[in-house]
Amino acid sequence: MKNVALLGATGAMGQRFVDMLENHPYFDLRVLVASSHRRGKKYGKDVHWLLGNSVPDYVKDLEIMEFNVKTLEKENIDIVFSALPSEVAREYEGTLREKGYPVFSNSSAYRMEGDVPIVIPEVNREHIKLTKIQKEKYGGFIVTNSNCSTSGLVMALYPLKKFGIEEVIVTTYQAISGAGYPGVASLDICSNVIPYIKNEEEKIRRESRKILGTYENGKIKSYKMRIIASCARVPVRDGHLESVVVKLREDVSLEKIKESMENLKPLEGLPTAPKKPIIIRDEDNRPQPLLDACMGNGKSKGMSVVVGRFANIEGYLRFYLLVHNTIRGGAGNAILNAEYALKHGYVR
Numbered sequence: 064m065k066n067v068a069l070l071g072a073t074g075a076m077g078q079r080f081v082d083m084l085e086n087h088p089y090f091d092l093r094v095l096v097a098s099s100h101r102r103g104k105k106y107g108k109d110v111h112w113l114l115g116n117s118v119p120d121y122v123k124d125l126e127i128m129e130f131n132v133k134t135l136e137k138e139n140i141d142i143v144f145s146a147l148p149s150e151v152a153r154e155y156e157g158t159l160r161e162k163g164y165p166v167f168s169n170s171s172a173y174r175m176e177g178d179v180p181i182v183i184p185e186v187n188r189e190h191i192k193l194t195k196i197q198k199e200k201y202g203g204f205i206v207t208n209s210n211c212s213t214s215g216l217v218m219a220l221y222p223l224k225k226f227g228i229e230e231v232i233v234t235t236y237q238a239i240s241g242a243g244y245p246g247v248a249s250l251d252i253c254s255n256v257i258p259y260i261k262n263e264e265e266k267i268r269r270e271s272r273k274i275l276g277t278y279e280n281g282k283i284k285s286y287k288m289r290i291i292a293s294c295a296r297v298p299v300r301d302g303h304l305e306s307v308v309v310k311l312r313e314d315v316s317l318e319k320i321k322e323s324m325e326n327l328k329p330l331e332g333l334p335t336a337p338k339k340p341i342i343i344r345d346e347d348n349r350p351q352p353l354l355d356a357c358m359g360n361g362k363s364k365g366m367s368v369v370v371g372r373f374a375n376i377e378g379y380l381r382f383y384l385l386v387h388n389t390i391r392g393g394a395g396n397a398i399l400n401a402e403y404a405l406k407h408g409y410v411r
């Protein structure tokens with residue numbers, strides 16, 4: 064068992080980590096970090112729990128800590144998960160890397176640095192080799208998740224790479240939990256759609272190119288494709304829906320497209336890896352956030368991307384996808400990255 068700490072344990076993403084790490088076979092969650100005003104308070108009493116079940120027993124009586132490397136050293140922490148806002152993450156994650164810790168982060172603070180990988184293991188696990196370069200420079204390393212809408216998009220695009228992706232036009236319908244807690248004011252989002260999410264469209268564009276890029280001699284060469292993203296916040300609790308229009312170099316039948324997506328290889332033997340990374344729905348009105356965001360069972364519930372509504376229109380491929388923003392788009396992907404890193408010797 065590895066001892067793990069969680070930074071940002073009280074937020075929307077932090078709570079998802081707490082939920083997913085319960086009874087985890089590799090990771091023992093021992094330290095919960097949040098803002099200093101919560102220091103010393105019992106997690107079960109102080110957190111505003113957002114998930115359907117109750118605060119899990121294993122963390123109820125843990126005292127919330129403020130960020131302090133000495134506490135992590137005292138608790139013999141081996142691995143750190145981070146669900147911090149990016150400004151805070153920049154400082155704390157950098158400090159931890161310098162102190163030799165492996166950090167698996169959800170924040171955007173380091174995502175676009177040349178030696179920091181954004182990893183979605185079914186898509187670009189070889190990018191994790193960049194951790195070796197970081198280790199030589201700093202002692203520890205940071206592995207990041209992509210932005211939540213990007214993770215679903217690249218999982219669906221990756222099987223299409225072999226047909227040559229020239230252009231992608233993606234329109235998102237993003238859930239409220241993607242903005243954290245308390246996030247968007249209820250008066251702004253109730254009965255409404257907001258056609259703006261700060262920095263989101265740029266993140267989708269640059270992160271997709273990096274993730275779909277190739278690892279060569281210690282560097283990532285970004286994938287060349289045109290990509291236009293338009294992002295909206297919608298009054299949905301969990302699950303980002305995305306309409307995707309793709310121009311491929313090759314002329315490919317819808318059957319072949321679906322087959323390629325369905326055949327995206329799962330990772331063997333990792334507790335959080337879904338057996339089917341992409342699930343295809345053939346009904347006219349799916350995927351839907353309410354019905355499809357939490358497909359699957361056990362530890363990999365919510366880790367699959369659900370895709371449907373395939374069509375060939377005027378030489379373009381069109382489909383919809385759904386990704387659970389705090390699971391595959393966040394905590395679940397970070398846990399899967401850590402499982403992969405442990406199994407393949409990047410973490411000892």
Ligand SMILES: NC(=O)c1ccc[n+]([C@@H]2O[C@H](COP(=O)([O-])OP(=O)(O)OC[C@H]3O[C@@H](n4cnc5c(N)ncnc54)[C@H](OP(=O)(O)O)[C@@H]3O)[C@@H](O)[C@H]2O)c1
Pocket residue numbers: 070071072073074075076077096097098099101129130145146147148149151169170171209210211240241242243244245388389392393
């Ligand atoms: N929500 C999503 O779907 C999603 C998806 C992908 C990536 N992300 C990224 O994940 C990160 C967390 O997002 P979130 O949605 O969980 O945000 P959130 O609900 O606002 O939670 C932020 C967390 O960080 C803690 N925190 C803030 N300042 C701190 C400090 N100085 N020291 C220690 N802890 C501090 C907060 O503690 P207090 O409660 O004590 O203030 C809280 O636990 C962000 O970088 C976000 O961009 C989120």
